[in-house]
Every structure is written in structure tokens, then in C-alpha cells.
Amino acid sequence: MPSSQSASEVFDQVYLDIRAGLLVLGASLDRVDRGEGSELIEGDLRREKIQSGLEILSSPGQNRAEQIQVLFSDPYQSGWNADD
Amino acid sequence: MYFFDPHVHMISRVTDDYERMARMGCVAVSEPAFWAGFDRGSVDGFRDYFRQLTEFEPTRAGWSGVQHYSWLCINAKEAENVELSREVIAMIPEFLDKPGVLGIGEIGLNKNTPNECTIFREHIELAMRTNELILIHTPHLDDKYKGTRMIIDMLLEDDRVDPGRVLIDHVEEHTVGLAREEGFWCAMTLYPLTKCTPSRAADIIEMYGDERIMVNSAGDWGPSNPTAVPDFIMELRRRGYAESRIKKIVYDNPIEYFSGSERFEFTAPDVFRDTASSGIDTE
Numbered sequence: 001m002p003s004s005q006s007a008s009e010v011f012d013q014v015y016l017d018i019r020a021g022l023l024v025l026g027a028s029l030d031r032v033d034r035g036e037g038s039e040l041i042e043g044d045l046r047r048e049k050i051q052s053g054l055e056i057l058s059s060p061g062q063n064r065a066e067q068i069q070v071l072f073s074d075p076y077q078s079g080w081n082a083d084d
Numbered sequence: 085m086y087f088f089d090p091h092v093h094m095i096s097r098v099t100d101d102y103e104r105m106a107r108m109g110c111v112a113v114s115e116p117a118f119w120a121g122f123d124r125g126s127v128d129g130f131r132d133y134f135r136q137l138t139e140f141e142p143t144r145a146g147w148s149g150v151q152h153y154s155w156l157c158i159n160a161k162e163a164e165n166v167e168l169s170r171e172v173i174a175m176i177p178e179f180l181d182k183p184g185v186l187g188i189g190e191i192g193l194n195k196n197t198p199n200e201c202t203i204f205r206e207h208i209e210l211a212m213r214t215n216e217l218i219l220i221h222t223p224h225l226d227d228k229y230k231g232t233r234m235i236i237d238m239l240l241e242d243d244r245v246d247p248g249r250v251l252i253d254h255v256e257e258h259t260v261g262l263a264r265e266e267g268f269w270c271a272m273t274l275y276p277l278t279k280c281t282p283s284r285a286a287d288i289i290e291m292y293g294d295e296r297i298m299v300n301s302a303g304d305w306g307p308s309n310p311t312a313v314p315d316f317i318m319e320l321r322r323r324g325y326a327e328s329r330i331k332k333i334v335y336d337n338p339i340e341y342f343s344g345s346e347r348f349e350f351t352a353p354d355v356f357r358d359t360a361s362s363g364i365d366t367e
Contacts, residue, residue, distance in 0.1 A: 003323055005324060013322070069259075073228065073229035073230065074227050074230045076233045081201075
């Protein structure tokens, strides 16, 4: 069920949303860094995941959202139920 | 456009929400049993809850001309109490012949624990024994991917399970493909912060198609919006989708899946008449 819109039409529609989203990200990270003890956050696993998420955003491809979902997911072990 | 919200916890919402939903085109809802915000202490607590779901909520919905259906279970959060869970599962058949009960749900996993798996499998056993449809809750955040895969593993353990009679809910970008590959129905939940936004749900439709998929608000007592499905409709309209294609997702697909229950008696809105009492007595 592909979209009937061209990439240009889609981009026109989402440009301000993306711009706003980037500002939310930037302002949120600034707020963390202004806080007392911000250096401790650098070692926080959640901060590392956010950094990895930002790298996914800047990479090419058509499944960035899925990659970010997997980044924030617990690992799955196949065969976990073999002995149940 | 008429729509069917296939997953909304109206017991947590006020009567005005039914009215607002009806004004925006909602003609029917289905309400799975879920967590009340606290762990219930006895099987009688669940018995009263199931009476409310199957007796009073359909009446209250009818005041706004909305048709109400329900699903029964003990949810995954309370499944850690295995003894109570087994009492509830044994009691559920008392309600399975009530009008509008569509099946067993929303069962599933929450923190992916062994006790949750035990009770999930026992719910499946009940559904297979009584030939009921199944509606499945998948975990919320980091545990969703692992939990969804574990749920599918457990469903595939049982040869009696027909994927066409199982709806896996709360799918997102990383789990929708897992559900669809095995032939299950699936649903996307439109939430303000977690789960899907209307635009991401529309993206998933564009990537995976409109077969065996639906959208819901899962409106409940937490941050949620019972009129989220109309937001999704508006998103697809903005993208230029024909009304018939939108209707398939928000109306036709829920009806097709729920028709698998012999107790699904749906009256199309063009002939539906509110037969509820004209007087509303709240005392």
C-alpha cells in the first residue's frame, strides 16, 4: 500500500515536524548538560543508546525507525522455550 | 467516516467520551479485560469486573448509540499471582456465553517472566478448549521485541492455534513483521508518548499493507486519547488515501476478525437504532 505522494510532497509536509523534533532533541540534551553532575550522564547506558540513535538517524536507509526500536530492545534468545 | 475502535478500556472513561467518540463516527468498541491500576485480591473481584464489562458497559455504550463487545482474562501484570490467575481462568467460562463476549484477552506478557508464560499458556489452553478468539497484549518498551517473539514462540508450540484467530496488539515497526510473517492479525495502538503515533501507524500501513491489520486507541486510565482513531483517519486523508481504503482499516478489518466469534452480532450503523433506555439513572 505505497503512498500516492511524491518524496517532494512528503518532505514539504514533514519538514517543520523534523525541524521541531531536532529542536526538542537539542534543547533536551542541552538541559541535561546544564544540570549539576552532567558529566556522570556520559556513562549512563541510556545516554549511549541515545547517541547510537542519533547515528542511526544520520545514516542512509529506509528502516531507521525499526533500527531505533531494535536499539532500545532487550535481546531475544531463540530456543528459550526448548526445555519448557 | 464510521469507525470501530477494537481496543479501548471504556470502563476507565467517562460517559462523555462515548458521546464524543460517537460524534466522531465511532459505531462500536471492543474492550479487553486489563489491569485496574492495582492488583485485585480475589476471584470475586474479577467476577464483578466481568459483570461490569459484559452487563453495564454495553448498556452505557448504548446511550450514545455505540455497540460494545468485550474480552475476558486475567492480565499479564496480575499473572505473577499464579494461584489467583488459575482461579480466574477457571471462572471465565461462566461469562463466555454472555452476549458480546468475543474471546480471551488481552492476554500476553508484561515483563516476560516465567509465571507470565505459565498463565499465558493456560489462557491459550482455555481458548483452544472453548474455541475462542484470542487478543494479545505485547509488552510496552524495551521488552516488547523479546516479549513479542516469546509470545509467538508459545503460540506456535500449540498445533491447535490458528493464526487467523489470534490478534497480536500494540505492534510497532520492529514487531509488525514478526506477527504478519506467521499469519496472525495485528493491531497498532495510538498513544501520546509510547506505542504508535498516527503518522507512524500510517507509515506502517504503507510498508506492510492493509490486510489483517487495524488501529486502536487503547484509551484507559493513563495518558491516552479515545478519539485517536479519527486522528489516524485524518492522517491518511492528508496523504491522499481513498475513503474506501481507510475504511478497510478502521471498520472492515475489525468486523472481519471479530466475525470469527459466534457471539459477534454487529448491526451496521445505517440500520442501527439505539434501543437503550431513554432515561439514564446514575444512582
